[in-house]
Amino acid sequence: MxxxxxxxxxxxxxxxxxxxxxxxxxxxxxxxxxxxxxxxxxxxxxxxxxxxxxxxxxxxxxxxxxxxxxxxxxxxxxxxxxxxxxxxxxxxxxxxxxxxxxxxxxxxxxxxxxxxxxxxxEMWRGAGEGADNLICVTLGTGVGGGIITNGQIIHGVNGAGGEIGHITSIAEGGAHCNCGKTGCLETIASATGIVRIALEYIQKGQSSELSKVLEANGLLSAKDVFEAVKNNDTVAKDVINTIAFHLGLAIANLSNGINPEKIVIGGGVSKAGEILLQPVKEYFSKFTFPRVRIGAEIKIAILGNxxxxxxxxxxxxxxxxx
Amino acid sequence: MxxxxxxxxxxxxxxxxxxxxxxxxxxxxxxxxxxxxxxxxxxxxxxxxxxxxxxxxxxxxxxxxxxxxxxxxxxxxxxxxxxxxxxxxxxxxxxxxxxxxxxxxxxxxxxxxxxxxxxxxEMWRGAGEGADNLICVTLGTGVGGGIITNGQIIHGVNGAGGEIGHITSIAEGGAHCNCGKTGCLETIASATGIVRIALEYIQKGQSSELSKVLEANGLLSAKDVFEAVKNNDTVAKDVINTIAFHLGLAIANLSNGINPEKIVIGGGVSKAGEILLQPVKEYFSKFTFPRVRIGAEIKIAILGNxxxxxxxxxxxxxxxxx
CATH class of the missing domain: 3.30.420.40 (ATPase, nucleotide binding domain)
Structure with missing residues (x-):
């Protein structure tokens, strides 16, 4: 049967x-x-x-x-x-x-x-396996999120729980977000955000292989930026450091409230793996309450789509x- | 019986x-x-x-x-x-x-x-009555917190859930906190933090009735700062604006994850009432995802001790x- x-x-x-x-x-x-x-x-x-x-x-x-x-x-x-x-x-x-x-x-x-x-x-069969307290961030075209506490999803009072992409990362003068605010994490740590920040750096005139990629292809992708980091490109490294700072700070501060066991980073951007994960972990450690830091593990999602x-x-x- | x-x-x-x-x-x-x-x-x-x-x-x-x-x-x-x-x-x-x-x-x-x-x-009999999704911040000598989602306290993986006082408000160059980090909300929005910031402003040499209070009493209290705001003292207003900015941003970003129905501010500092609440509400509105903003109400705690x-x-x- x-x-x-x-x-x-x-x-x-x-x-x-x-x-x-x-x-x-x-x-x-x-x-x-x-x-x-x-x-x-x-x-x-x-x-x-x-x-x-x-x-x-x-x-x-x-x-x-x-x-x-x-x-x-x-x-x-x-x-x-x-x-x-x-x-x-x-x-x-x-x-x-x-x-x-x-x-x-x-x-x-x-x-x-x-x-x-x-x-x-991810909690059931993925990188968050078995964690009753879990933060999941999805870095794609936008930034999505899901938060689990006491084994249950946080829906909140009107279904807007887990809107991690709309954490305000830049309080004054940040980029406009589709949600109507400015400075949202989504404007920084999404694939779109990474490209936007890379273009800002290039326009400042610093020498970078990213300028050549942009000239050759007529456009730039988040993947191009991560590739350039592998080649030790200074501008690309600065861009990823900026992204890691804001992502690390945002999930650290959320974690100071939630005290999660696992933090799972998924979505297309997370395919960058250690290049992204390493600096995010460093900033996360810097900005978390000691006991929260000890309790949490940051991992790349494994279930993909x-x-x-x-x-x-x-x-x-x-x-x-x- | x-x-x-x-x-x-x-x-x-x-x-x-x-x-x-x-x-x-x-x-x-x-x-x-x-x-x-x-x-x-x-x-x-x-x-x-x-x-x-x-x-x-x-x-x-x-x-x-x-x-x-x-x-x-x-x-x-x-x-x-x-x-x-x-x-x-x-x-x-x-x-x-x-x-x-x-x-x-x-x-x-x-x-x-x-x-x-x-x-x-506060959830049962106070300002948060009936709210299944609630953030409670206590502004006293330190800053404490408790977060309720789906009707349950968030304890987190090792009992450090709700450490709102240790949200990192100032990423670089913030004041030292007892927890070992720098720039924690507690170093800003506690009674101690308010006095510390007021003293910083006074030391810059701006004219303020707070300098006179300090001279007369040999010390300054958070209450003195709120009193000076009532007298329209510019320095005191700047101090409270700074506190409100950081408190509003911290609870806004926590709310972007939690989507609470009510946010209750308690502790000795909360006795300042509307003088504190008004600017906190403004910054909260500015930094929250629209749907989260609509769902949330910020109130002063009513149960006291x-x-x-x-x-x-x-x-x-x-x-x-x-």
Whole structure:
């Protein structure tokens, strides 16, 4: 007899990631479908239902083997009501995702914010394994975050818990952020932020291999900056030192409140590995209360793009087990 | 028939506060005994037991009416084991407070950090009433804190959760803190910090009524600074603006992670009321993610010195009800 499976769904602006996952958190099937944003995202629920049905047919599995769906959406979520307050990239506003997806699939559905599910995924099967107190930061195009205390995600009073990307890193004169503020960590430690800061340094006229990369390619990437650090480029090293300072300070100060066991850094930028991790650790140590410093370990995420669907599966398992 | 009562105990460096409290959180009897710090605090447990017995005799109450003791200690605590990791002011190290006080009193005992109990007190019966997500900052000689998420205190991995006083406010060149770091919020927003900053301003030679107060009294208090603000003294206003900036930024950035419903500011310094609260609110608004800003309300604590014993009573009620 085949084992029961959990369904993880991770909704992004361009693709929907889906996976069938065992109750031990092992991915058995994983696939993607494009995100249809037409008519304010009103096709997404039926697209997910179709994608699941097709996969079941393809692998010859009965739907009764699926225990439920755990789905992440990019925006603040009211978990109890299963409501997406707002998902700007999708077009949803006060969208009753849980109810609609349950009606479409006839399966129990649990929803949460995508960055929160990534944190739960890393807690369950990733770099944060076993940590009841965990901070997860995702450095991608933007900066996302999920915080777990006492084994539970911090949703906060209106679903905006874990907005680590919007910690104010530069109090006066920082760059504008999409959120309406200035000086947010996201304007510094995201891939976009790293490039912005690198361009600022280049414009000051300091000699750097980054100027040559920019001239040759017409653009610059965060990866270019990390590559230049490997070649000992002074400007690139200054840029990464600036990023590490602000990231280290932000997670140190959050940790002075949270006292986490593990801090997991994920997202595309985290692929830089030790080049980023080493200076972040140094600044983190400098800015944390001694007891907090002793208790915490900073690690690079290991689940990559699978963190969200694995977190979704954990959510189903956890909610059904209540 | 008389109702059952909860015992709240709040251990400080100079006095032990005790109270008998109803299951609704109303204080029925409240008294203090001096803290005997002799022989590394080894008399404290029996002093507490004696104080309770004497009070019972005095009011003619049977001990069977007491449901249990909730006690706060000044230091990091392992709640499950009932262990005080360290209470520097008392002399305790890895002190099995729960076990010893249970043996002495024959009552169930639950222990937590004193700032955490103050936060629970304010959540139950004070300015944070009903908030499942709450940040409590106590501005006294030092700066203490307690954070509640999902209705539970954040203890963190080794009991150092809520160390808001040791958030790094000044990354480079800040004043030395007792914790070993520099630039902690405690060096700025405590009564001591306010005086230190005021003296720095005075030494710069700017004209201020604070110089006259200092000359007349030979010393300066945080209260003097707030009084001078009321008289529109420019230097005093600059000092409080500096304090408000750092306090507002620190709780804003913590809130960007926690998304609290209420932020409660207590301790002696908070008696300044609106003079402090107004600029703190302004900086808080400036530095918070919009959704976090909308969700949060900043208030002055209302329980004063009773917050700890009321939090202790809540702890007993909550733990016995599990």
């Amino acid at each position: 085949e084992e029961n499976l959990l369904v993880g769904v991770d909704l992004g602006g361009t693709t929907i990631k889906l996976a069938f996952i065992t109750e031990q958190g092992v991915i058995v099937h994983k696939w993607e479908v494009p995100t249809n944003r037409d008519e304010l995202g009103s096709y997404i629920v039926s697209d997910i239902n179709d994608a699941i049905d097709e996969k079941l047919r393809e692998i010859g599995l009965k739907k009764t083997k699926l225990l439920g769906i755990g789905m992440g959406a990019p925006g603040p979520v009211n978990m109890e009501q299963g409501l997406i307050y707002e998902a700007v990239n999708i077009g949803w506003k006060n969208y009753p995702l849980k109810r609609l997806l349950e009606e479409a699939t006839d399966l129990p559905v649990f929803v949460d914010n995508d960055a929160n599910l990534a944190a739960l995924g 699978d963190a969200g669907v694995i977190g979704g599966a954990w959510l189903v398992k956890n909610e059904l087990g209540k | 008389e109702e059952n009562l909860l015992v709240g105990v709040d251990l400080g460096g100079t006095t032990i506060k005790l109270a008998f409290i109803t299951e609704q959180g109303v204080i029925v009897h409240k008294w203090e005994v001096p803290t005997n710090r002799d022989e590394l605090g080894s008399y404290i447990v029996s002093d507490i037991n004696d104080a309770i017995d004497e009070k019972l005799r005095e009011i003619g109450l049977k001990k069977t009416k007491l449901l249990g003791i909730g006690m706060g200690a000044p230091g990091p605590v392992n709640m499950e084991q009932g262990l005080i990791y360290e209470a520097v002011n008392i002399g305790w190290k890895n002190y099995p407070l729960k076990r010893l006080l249970e043996e002495a009193t024959d009552l169930p005992v639950f222990v937590d950090n004193d700032a955490n109990l103050a936060a629970l007190g 009773d917050a700890g014993v009321i939090g202790g009573a809540w702890l007993v009620k909550n733990e016995l009800g599990k």
